[in-house]
Amino acid sequence: MPVSLTTRRGELALPQFVPDATRAVVRGVPAASLPAHGVELVLVSTVHLASQPGTSVVKALGGVHSFMDWAGPVVSDSGGFQVFSLLSGQKGLASVSDSGLSYRFSPKQRFRELTPRSCVETQLRLGADIIYCLDYCTHPQAPAGEQERSVALTIKWAAQCRAAYDQLLADVAPDQRPKLFAVVQGGQDRALRSRCAQALVELGFDGYGFGGYPIVDGTLVDEVALVADLLPADSLLHGLGIGTPDNLVAAWRAGYTIFDCTLPTRNGRRGVLYAGLDLDADRPHRTVRIGDERWVRETRPVDPACDCQLCTRYSAGYLAHLFRVEDTLGLSLASLHNLRFYTRLTEALRKRSAP
Numbered sequence: 001m002p003v004s005l006t007t008r009r010g011e012l013a014l015p016q017f018v019p020d021a022t023r024a025v026v027r028g029v030p031a032a033s034l035p036a037h038g039v040e041l042v043l044v045s046t047v048h049l050a051s052q053p054g055t056s057v058v059k060a061l062g063g064v065h066s067f068m069d070w071a072g073p074v075v076s077d078s079g080g081f082q083v084f085s086l087l088s089g090q091k092g093l094a095s096v097s098d099s100g101l102s103y104r105f106s107p108k109q110r111f112r113e114l115t116p117r118s119c120v121e122t123q124l125r126l127g128a129d130i131i132y133c134l135d136y137c138t139h140p141q142a143p144a145g146e147q148e149r150s151v152a153l154t155i156k157w158a159a160q161c162r163a164a165y166d167q168l169l170a171d172v173a174p175d176q177r178p179k180l181f182a183v184v185q186g187g188q189d190r191a192l193r194s195r196c197a198q199a200l201v202e203l204g205f206d207g208y209g210f211g212g213y214p215i216v217d218g219t220l221v222d223e224v225a226l227v228a229d230l231l232p233a234d235s236l237l238h239g240l241g242i243g244t245p246d247n248l249v250a251a252w253r254a255g256y257t258i259f260d261c262t263l264p265t266r267n268g269r270r271g272v273l274y275a276g277l278d279l280d281a282d283r284p285h286r287t288v289r290i291g292d293e294r295w296v297r298e299t300r301p302v303d304p305a306c307d308c309q310l311c312t313r314y315s316a317g318y319l320a321h322l323f324r325v326e327d328t329l330g331l332s333l334a335s336l337h338n339l340r341f342y343t344r345l346t347e348a349l350r351k352r353s354a355p
């Protein structure tokens, strides 16, 4: 299991929790507040930024780092998962062909094409430091034929992304290029996961993401560990969309060292906070629901062991008040607290030797 990740913006200790800054913002949180809360890497959505404000606007505003006031490395995803979400939702928003994905976020919009080459070009234009090959995401219950096609296209598109990346960055020094990651698809079919992983390793990537659904009914699917076993032991493995603290720890035990999830900020905005970090307990946390009556007169912080902006400056009672008066400061502080819980979790895992 690798212990560090070197990007063109510096070296990061692993494991890392990566907040989702889907639209170039960790919702409700200024990027300048993130480093003090242990965040060193953020993830943006290629298709969302291509749609709004458009990559040419992001580029005109200095690239994604300048745009969102973030000096650290940025991961951009391929867009495969978002297009899959559109495919499985309202009809007429997305389609798949052998040459790529076609999507729009509403019936009023025109279709945008995402080909392997345009996927790489878009991420390079954004200026991300870790970029992803285009992949074809499926539902775990999708028919076998669709899973086969997903793996065949994911491998074919990864080869095309690899070639486009090599060509477009031929004049850029290797240590100044973004990292290129690929996604291992295959649903719950072990043979397909194996085929996909082996083909991607032969093509050679800087890292690999677990594609599809890593969690079913609240627990990690067996394929998460399988994919880690199929890849070389020193591979950088990204558990895309993982997850709850329990599932993050389980995926780390399987060999994953990069995680991203909307859960900490989404829960923060709902007034659901993580506290009581304890890696030796059955569950690594307890849950604080700040809307509960018991917090109204609480003079202590939400988590006395936490060093976030919320816990070092305010009582739990004050946060309960902010939620009751629906002030956005409460959403921001709760999100920062939960992000800090996750980065304290990954910092604690760094101190433990990998299993």
Ligand SMILES: [Zn+2]
Residues within 6 Å of the ligand: 302, 303, 306, 307, 308, 309, 310, 311, 312, 337, 338, 340
């Ligand atoms: Zn805190």
